[in-house]
Amino acid sequence: EAGVAQSPRYKIIEKRQSVAFWCNPISGHATLYWYQQILGQGPKLLIQFQNNGVVDDSQLPKDRFSAERLKGVDSTLKIQPAKLEDSAVYLCASSSPASGMGSWVYEQYFGPGTRLTVT
Amino acid sequence: AQSVTQLDSQVPVFEEAPVELRCNYSSSVSVYLFWYVQYPNQGLQLLLKYLSGSTLVKGINGFEAEFNKSQTSFHLRKPSVHISDTAEYFCAVSDSLFGNEKLTFGTGTRLTIIP
Numbered sequence: 652e653a654g655v656a657q658s659p660r661y662k663i664i665e666k667r668q669s670v671a672f673w674c675n676p677i678s679g680h681a682t683l684y685w686y687q688q689i690l691g692q693g694p695k696l697l698i699q700f701q702n703n704g705v706v707d708d709s710q711l712p713k714d715r716f717s718a719e720r721l722k723g724v725d726s727t728l729k730i731q732p733a734k735l736e737d738s739a740v741y742l743c744a745s746s747s748p749a750s751g752m753g754s755w756v757y758e759q760y761f762g763p764g765t766r767l768t769v770t
Numbered sequence: 771a772q773s774v775t776q777l778d779s780q781v782p783v784f785e786e787a788p789v790e791l792r793c794n795y796s797s798s799v800s801v802y803l804f805w806y807v808q809y810p811n812q813g814l815q816l817l818l819k820y821l822s823g824s825t826l827v828k829g830i831n832g833f834e835a836e837f838n839k840s841q842t843s844f845h846l847r848k849p850s851v852h853i854s855d856t857a858e859y860f861c862a863v864s865d866s867l868f869g870n871e872k873l874t875f876g877t878g879t880r881l882t883i884i885p
Contacts, residue, residue: 655813684873693774693860693875694814707872742813759873761806761813 653677655762657743663768669731672765676724676745682706684759685718685728686742694742700726733769740764772797772863776876783851784884791846791879793835793861803844804862804873805835814860820844831855856883 656675664670676683681702686694697716699707702723711718715734720726730737744759777792795801802821806814818829825837835846844861861876 691877693862693877694873695875696872699872744814758816758819761815763811763813766811 655743655745655760657741657762657765659765660763661766661768663770664733666735666769667732669729670733670767671727671729672741672743672767674726674728674743674762676726676743677747677760680745680747680760681723682746683720683726684744684746685726686744688740688742688764690739697728730767733767735769738767738769740766772799772801772865772874774861774863774874774876776861776879778879779877780880780882782882782884785853786850788849789847789851789855789881791859791861791881793844793846793876795842795844795861795863797863797865799865802864803835803837804864805829805833805844805846806860806862806875807831808858808860808878810857817846817859851881851883853883853885855881857881 655677658673662670683700685697687697688694697711698718700720703720716730718728728741742764743762746759773796775794781791783789804819805817807817808814817833818827818835820827820837828834833846833848835844837844858878858880860878862873864873
């Protein structure tokens with residue numbers, strides 16, 4: 652099966668410009684995630700969608716970041732205006748359930764990421 | 771709130787030697803634990819996961835990890851490493867709430883294999 656697709660793979664912009672990233676999840680995966688991975692750190696969840704509804708956006712800087720998932724499939728993440736500290740790799744992931752002791756834990760599959768450099 | 775601590779930011783190991791990458795977690799509820807590997811310029815790939823049952827979990831590429839509830843640890847091991855194992859390794863924890871399975875990652879351990 653095809654994996655999670657992301658584009659572009661690399662993007663360089665100047666501060667105060669805007670940028671958008673695109674993600675196409677694995678077919679049939681209802682849950683989609685956007686993570687920010689700053690150099691030297693682990694990924695940090697920005698936003699989680701279940702179909703086209705937001706489950707968790709508590710760590711999304713809403714004054715400059717926005718995300719949408721139209722029709723519950725593809726998703727876009729936008730930054731406007733960008734700051735120097737937004738330089739990072741933006742990872743998209745989608746998930747399907749895996750069983751465990753009567754509960755369902757979603758196993759996440761990651762795309763290759765978009766490396767953003769803000770100058 | 772859950773958290774993950776990876777005690778070593780970098781681990782150099784000679785080729786064909788054994789390796790252990792350490793991970794400790796804290797969580798107020800039942801936990802599900804994961805190890806992901808990230809090769810240069812690539813996304814994260816799942817190595818193995820602990821959901822329930824046997825505390826010794828085997829994953830891909832010859833890696834295994836042991837869940838130790840009393841020590842709140844989930845260390846990753848491989849008996850003999852290869853050059854191709856050079857990568858960043860991330861430990862992650864998820865809580866058991868259905869439909870809200872947020873993954874919390876550690877800061878990663880960079881494994882460097884010395885020929």
